[in-house]
Amino acid sequence: MKYTVLGAGAMGLRYGVLLQEAGFDVDFVEIWEPQIEKIREQNGVFVSRDHVGKHLVPINIYTPEEYAGEPDVWIVFTKQMQLADALKRTAHCFKDYQYVVSPMNGMGHIDKLNQYFDQSKVIGATAMIGTVLNGPGDVDFIGAKGAGSMHMANETEKPDETTHEIVEDFQKANLNPVLTTNLMGTLMAKVIFNSVVNTLCTMFQIQMGEFIQSPAAEKLSKQLINEAFDVCERAGITLLNTREEEWETVQYVSSVSNPLHFPSMYQDMSKGRNTEVDYINGYIYELGLKYHYEATTHDFLRNLVHLAEFSRDFDVEALEKSVLAVEMAK
Structure with a gap:
């Protein structure tokens, strides 16, 4: 089948490049101009694995407006807050026969996809795969070849x-897919994972392997996991894991699979972009x-991340000059 990736950031590039290397026809559609310009300038994307083996991989990349391809399957990997605009700009390419797979972080995307694709063609997914975009046209796959996994579930179940x-194609690309028939349980399992690891690593600017070494990691993780499971039980969502298994997943991925990984939320924070915390911890709280249940720890963390976003934007030098000017005017 032919695939088109909408959202050629870190994860979009990883999925598309791996599918391309497995022999599939892949196009990339991106909304971030610096990414498009750099990839075109260097005739491809530079790919490393765990910071070594950097090499150029030729890819086809387009803006939404100029794309005219007709894929069998769309793979959607934009940020949650960018999705509505990206879908609107690309809608001229959507056809009734096309399927869409979306392993995005957080929650909120399924409803937006339903505005363009029939429920029978929508596949929700999660990705436990670490990838870093070092800069425009430069991506780093974290973990050994074949590392990581994903879960998929049809919206119709x-x-x-x-x-x-599609599952067979993803398997050929070493994405290690597992197909389930539990959409919300599948998606929420990853939301809960991200609500622990992404948010805490971002707040303290540490890699997953550093986080899991902390004596506080287990207590903090279990507090967040327990609150999230309490919410899901009240909402009638049957999760794929038990509470203890969710903690074991946090342990394993942080210490074995991706210890060198800075989660995507940290990457956004460190590069001055807004984070997806409202679609992760915020989603659980809402x-x-x-x-009639308040997941107060999730709400507290959500607001801490927003405070960090706010304080990050302060220009300390300008603030000092402003204070000095006020003092001199007295």
Whole structure:
């Protein structure tokens, strides 16, 4: 099948490049101009693995407006807050026969995809795969070849022949897919994972392997996991893991699979971009409110991240000059 990746950031590039290397026809559509310009300038994207083996991989990349391809499957990897605009700009390419797979972080994307794709063609997914965009046209795959995994679930929870073909293609690309028939349980398991690792690593600017070594890691993780499970139980969502298994996943991925990884939320924070915390910890808190439960730790962390975003934007030198000017005027 032919694939088109909408959102050629770190994860979009990883999926697309791996599928391309497995022999599939892949296009990339991107909304960030510096990424498009750099990839075109150097005739491809530079790919490393764990900071070594940097090499150029030729790819086809387009803006939404200029793209005219007709893929069988879209793979959507934009940020949650960019999705509505990206879909609107690309809508002229969407066809009734096309499927869409979206392993995005956070929650909120399924409803937006439903505005353009029939539910029978929507596949929700999660990716436990670490990837870093060093800069425009330069991506680093974290973990050994074949490392990482993903879960997929049809929105209808009824896999069809095309779904199984997509799963087979992803397996050939070493993405290690697992197909489930539990959409919300599948998606929320990753949201809960991210609500622990992404948020805490971002707040303290540490890699996952550093986080898990802390004596406080287990207590903090279990507090967040327990709150999230309380919310899901009230919402009638059956998760893929138990509470203890979710903690074990945090341990394993942080210490074995991706110890050198800075989560995507940290990458956004460090590069001056807004984070997806409202779609992760914020989503858990807001879902809990619908069922008369307050996941207060998640709300506290969400607001801490927003405070960090706010304080990051202060120009200390300008502030000092302003204070000095006020003092001199007295």
